[in-house]
Amino acid sequence: MEKGDRAGLTAFFIGCLFFAFLGGAYIVLAQVFPYKFLDNAYRAGWALVQQKHTIDSPFTQTDQWRKARSDKRGTAIYDPKRAYNGYTLYTSGGRTTAYLIDMQGHVVHQWHADYSKLWQTTPDGREAQPDKLMYFRKAVMYPNGDLLAIFIAAGDTPWGYGLVKLDANSNVIWKYHGATHHDLYLTDDNRVFILTDAYRDQPVPGFRNLKTPWLDDYLVELNGENGQVVKKISIFDALWHSRYQALLGADPSFAMEDPLHTNSVQYLGDALGKAFAPAQGNGDQVLLSTRHPGLAVLLDVKSGQVTWALKGSWLGQHSMRALPNGHFTIFDNYGNFEKHNMSRILEVDPTTHAITWQYAGNAQHPFSNLLRGAVVTLPNGDRLITESDGGRLFEVAPNGDIVWEYDNPIRGGDHNQYIPVVSSGQRIKPDQLAPAFRRSLNTSQE
Template sequence: MKPSHIANTLFVLAVLFLVFTAGIAVSLTQVWPYPIFHDAYRAAKAEWAQSKTAVSPLVTDLWRRARTNERGVTVRDAGRMQPGYTLFTSGDANVARLIDSQGRVLHEWQLPYSKVWTSEAAVANPQDDDLIYMRRAQLLPNGHLLAIYISGNDTPWGYGMVELDADSNIVWRYLGHVHHDLDRTDDGRIVTLTHDFTQQPLAGYGFVPTPFLEDFLVTLSPDGKQLSRISLTRLLAASPYGLAFRRGEPWFADFDPLHVNTVDWLGPKDIAALGFGKPGDVLVMMRQINLMVLVDPEAKRIVWGMRGNWLDPHDPQVLPNGHILMFDNLGNMKPHNASRVIEFDPHDDRIAWSYDGSPGKPLDSPIRSTVQRLANGNTLITESDGGRLVEVTPDKKLVWEYVSPIRAGDNNEFIPVLSGGFRIDPATLDPAFRQRLASQAKQRQTDGD
């Protein structure tokens, strides 16, 4: 090699070394032009991740590989289970289904998000309908349904909330970035969650890079009008529990420091059982930092917080005995059996009851999932990634199991996730809607014959 070529090669290598060294220095000190390259990198990363899943809904988190060939109701001990209907949502469509104890569909509410969306929605360019599902639904006595839409292929993934009548017609819509969960107050108001990107720095927490998803607690009127919107992110930053932000630092690159996933509005009986707080406070779970807090919406402050024996949990709720029941997604820490349900005392973190499945039927759902303590003392569990609902007794006997019968894929290897299973006492429904369900069930039985 000629000396001139050697000199040129050394020069190029020296320049590359200087650029590499400068890049490291810029990354460590975060001086200009770090923000430009950082935001460009994150935007490219998000675009790449979205492009991977835009091809097929089967590669989003709305579908999982089926663990069993069983379908429908596989266990049914009518004498020990809590009577009633079961409502849940499913990743296969923009749908909520109401089934009986034998797994027969009594009623469906189904409306594609494309028919919900308007140009005033917070999401400007929604994903295709097969990449969206109803994350949570709540049945009203008259047969109407409150439902939250989210996308399996977008950020922010919250797409809004609707009230549908019994024929799936829109009564009202609230198209902020609503996500994850909702609860109703004693007077019919709706408490829910929204999130949105912000470029506004978090005062006192300079290590939280912008932009990030800011989480909000929102209260709606019974007809879907926004009454209040409070930043949970900034309430936490101003509270004694703000240092918990540091627990989420590895996640900041994904824009989501808190990932709030639960709201549980507490009435007078809940507060009396819990022993602290006041009626109207809201129990909130911040999954990313494993922090459960009690929020006073009127005073706009966090009045209590706790980190306990759980990991990435969902759906904490206050029980009549003052304990808290939740789905602990990763707290069981066993291969293919990572999840459990726990009931614990919030005063001393003592676990009073737990359930992690039964032989051959473990609990394993790293994300989503819900629990409900039933009137007879049993517990209804939605194991989302397993695509199933189970009911267990206090002595941990499985008395009911429903596995989604829906499959997809070339070999029927995929099952849709289930979300938000809830047992409903027919007596709580209006007589007219109960009669409609009975008529529909009779008609389906006739058609089947």
């Protein structure tokens, strides 16, 4: 080939590349055909790369492990005269196990279930993550030792994998293969309320920045006897078609594929329906926390409609719970803006919006929790707090004193430098347990 021909061919090739670049830039910037297909392929490929890194490096590539803040293990603080004494149920990252401990931190009972022995795929039919990347995100114990537990997997979306009911010996009573996540609530009449999620491909007219596919959350009611679905409600649709639709405009830009990120659910019942003013006497409602728009939401179970919503000063919140005094508590993950103490627990009056009580940590006991977290108000007025990122549970008296603290004793890594996150935090009085189960507990170290 002559030198001139080669130069012309090179120029032609460079020109093709230049026009291809211009065409690609126009497709991306204008988001015209075939942008959606290319974007979905890119995101899917990147997700596979990230998933591979997650499997290879669970300590550094998942949110189930954190750098341990100290060498403390087990019960570090215990004031028996001021604490609400009993057993504490919690779950630990890195394993699908729930632990029941006494006030000294001794394990008196535990439950375990491997996901791979229950199901081979995710709820939507994809290959499931290995068992080592799963843990029980939330567990709730019955007085007779039965246990409800939510499976969560790292490095996957939708991240919910299923719900199982175990007996005291970890035998399966029933299982629900849905994309369960974050929270569950067991009512006194054995109804189970859970949160699930699923992708939707349809754009929402009027929500211009919402990307497709996007993740919707659902409120699901299960029959506690057999795990069968009683009702399923789209939380997004309920909020979008309510008078509170404009509050979705508070969604941050990173949430355009996950516009709600609902992370807590509480069924009110008759007593709380009367005490909690926004419920207007209707206890057949659930209180929800939607993290990304930062909302407290009441959803009527019968009608499927949102009846009330509130946006406050909290940021990245979890674990909303209505109280008998008509207020509600919130785990405010990073609304405190103090060094080493970015988190706080709030008690809020829903009528005046006033913060009536708060706990925010101090220099001696830092309190910072970016993800997860929970707070339970105990019968004596103390708060049982789950600081997931710190791998600890602690009980705070009304004056802010820590009267009990437990640090997850499990460690990982080459030098035991990592601690698994904790969640759940259920405190149970011994006399609330069924006699047969109470006798079975390993109380020899108490």
